[in-house]
Amino acid sequence: MKTNGASTSFWMASAAMPSFAPLAGPAQADVCVIGGGIAGLTTAYLLSREGKSVVLIEAFELASGESGRTTAQFVPPDDFYCAIEKSFGAEGARKVATSFHAATDLAEDIAKAEAPDCGFERLDGYLYCLPGQDGEMLEKELDSATRAGVEIEKLPRVSGLSFDTGPCVKYAGLGQFHPVRYLAGVANACSRQGVRIHCNTRALDIKGKGTNQIVVTEQGDILANAVVVATNTPFMDRVVMHTKQSGYRTYVIGIQIPKGAFPRILLWDTGDPYYYLRLDSPESGSSTDTLIVGGADHKVGQDSHPEHRYDEIEKWVRDRFPMAGAVTHRWSGQVMEPADRVAYFGPNPMDDGNVYLITGDSGTGMTHCTAAAIAITDMIMGRANPWSDLYDPSRKATHGLGDFVKEQANTLAQYKELVTGGDVREVEQIKPGEGAVLRQGTTKLAVYRDESAALHVRSAICTHLGCVVAWNSAERSWDCPCHASRFSVDGEVLHGPASVPLAPGKLLASSST
Known part of the structure; x- marks a missing residue:
């Protein structure tokens, strides 16, 4: 694919x-x-x-x-009902709750009728605060979600885990599936x-x-x-x-755990970075489940070598689930965060x-x-x-x-890259399988050297609004730190808002190999 x-x-x-x-x-x-x-x-x-x-x-x-x-979960709003209520009032929070409930019901109906093998299941979800954080947030969320018509309760801890979460709130009737x-x-x-x-x-x-x-x-x-x-x-x-919105990369690992080591729930914390967890189980015949854990978000184009984020997620998992086995999958995705x-x-x-x-x-x-x-x-x-x-x-x-x-200040700050030097001074510094931005005269080039040492050269200027793209070594793509467009090593649009490929680039003879 x-x-x-x-x-x-x-x-x-x-x-x-x-x-x-x-x-x-x-x-x-x-x-x-x-x-x-x-x-x-x-x-x-x-x-x-x-x-x-x-x-x-x-x-x-x-x-x-x-x-x-x-990670294919039907969950509460990313900033939770207390933040929605603060911005849009109790009526706005009720509308969000109503729409989320209707969406989960529809997905369940479609799964039964059209995709019975997708493993759709209703699960409870749990939100907990990290030690030292404001525990009043859980009380605020309990009150706001209750007013919004959500089935929610506060508990002393999430049961069935290998570590103590402390106080939490439980949302009933959420969902997950194989997307x-x-x-x-x-x-x-x-x-x-x-x-x-x-x-x-x-x-x-x-x-x-x-x-x-x-x-x-x-x-x-x-x-x-x-x-x-x-x-x-x-x-x-x-x-x-x-x-009105900003693009963020988010990172996920799939890691094997003994069957039964993690309950059939959805789980999030309120940390920064925060983590979110769910389980996927083979239909039969396996002694292990796959724990799917995501987090470690950052703005698109603002970490050229984000592989360390997978390592941070893995460490977080192993600290809390010492029985965890091999990491089987690592991947990243993109979410658009609305300002409100x-x-x-x-x-x-x-x-x-x-x-x-x-x-x-x-x-x-x-x-x-x-x-x-x-x-x-x-x-x-x-x-x-x-x-x-x-x-x-x-x-x-x-x-x-x-x-x-x-967010707008962050975006404007990225345009300074138009007048700075490149990531490297000479194209010879770019190793096979890596990319870097190279200044050449008054312009910048996005240069990727493939595994056979061939160079792929494009303009480094995003075709949306002219920001300088940055290398993403985890996805081998050129990502725009201003409005989250992404391009392949040959300039093809991978993600908007750009609709036009990166322009072809040409190295001067003195810079090429």
């Missing part, structure tokens, strides 16, 4: 997605969905079930992006319902007005009454949405109402994207949706103004 990085997740390694041919020429449909992850596939599934004709296009393969790199198996079932169901799915078909632009939308691809234009952009972050918006802690889905603020966005997953992509599919299906079908106003992409970031200002 062609993916957006060099690492392979536990899910990608243990299941396969159906394959679909690229678009063969111009097409027409009621709705064009762009993106073949959980947001796009669920939206296509719901709309086709309503009788809409749907074309879905994906730049790579289905589930090859962030949906294949998740690739789930999405394989949804994709096959979409195909049976008449959705025309095309992989290796990249959307380059969206044009048109009203119900006459045109999605531009290299293979031909797609005419549609409505377009849903489900690409983790919008690719056709230069500025507006990308000042609530995702964005609904009409594109830069359009006249028939282009819809799904973005700002904030580390809860399975839940947010499923809730978004419900809301956008309602919108396209002309129905009222009870939580769509809260998630409106046109809302101002006034509730998270402090974080917004901090």
Whole structure:
């Protein structure tokens, strides 16, 4: 499977997605969905079930992006209900709780009907504070979540663990599944319902007005009454949405533990960095389970050699689970953090109402994207949706103004790289399998030397808004530290908002080998 990085997740390694041919020429449909992850596939599934004709296009393969790199949990908001209530009031927190509950119910129903092998199960989730942290946070969360209608209780500790967590809150009725198996079932169901799915078909632009939308691809234009952009972050918006959210890399390991050493729960702490855990068990015949642990986040493009983050997660696990065995998988993914802690889905603020966005997953992509599919299906079908106003992409970031200002300052600081020297002075310093930014006169080049010593040279200037990209040795990609675009070593777009590849670069004769 062609993916957006060099690492392979536990899910990608243990299941396969159906394959679909690229678009063969111009097409027409009621709705064009762009993106073949959980947001796009669920939206296509719901709309086709309503009788809409749907074309879905994906730049790579289905589930090859962030949906294949998740830890696949249906959990509370990433910043929890107390923070949502502080920003949006008790009514806003209730809307989030209602949407999360509806998303989990829908995923369970789809799993039963279309993907019975995905292992969807309802589990309780536990949040605990680290020693020395403000224990009042748990009380605040208990009160806010209760007011929001969440089934929650406070307990003295999480039982069944090999270490004492201290006080915690328990959320009842959450969920987890195998995301690739789930999405394989949804994709096959979409195909049976008449959705025309095309992989290796990249959307380059969206044009048109009203119900006459045109999605531009290299293979031909797609005419549609409505377009849903489900690409983790919008690719056709230069500025507006990308000042409201920031991209972060998150890291995950799969590590073997004796069967029964970790209870069937979901678990998070409130540390910085924080960690989140779940379990995956073989169907039968194994004496071990796989404990899946994530965390150690950082802003995209702001750690060129992030492999140490896997080591930090592993150490954290072994300190608490000394019986843990071998690490079997290491991978990373990308989350978009909205400034005010609530995702964005609904009409594109830069359009006249028939282009819809799904973005700002904030580390809860399975839940947010499923809730978004419900809301956008309602919108396209002309129905009222009870939580769509809260998630409106046109809302101002006034509730998270402090974080917004901090993130924008961080972004602006990255532009200083335009006038600094490179990572190396000479191309000879770049070893096989490594990349580095090299200054050459007034410009900068992104240079990768492959294992056969051949050089891959591109401009180091991101095609979105002109920031200098940085090398990511864990994924062998060029990542933009400003707005989280990512590119392959040959300049291909791996993740938006960029929609154009890195320009070709050329080394001067005195710099090449």
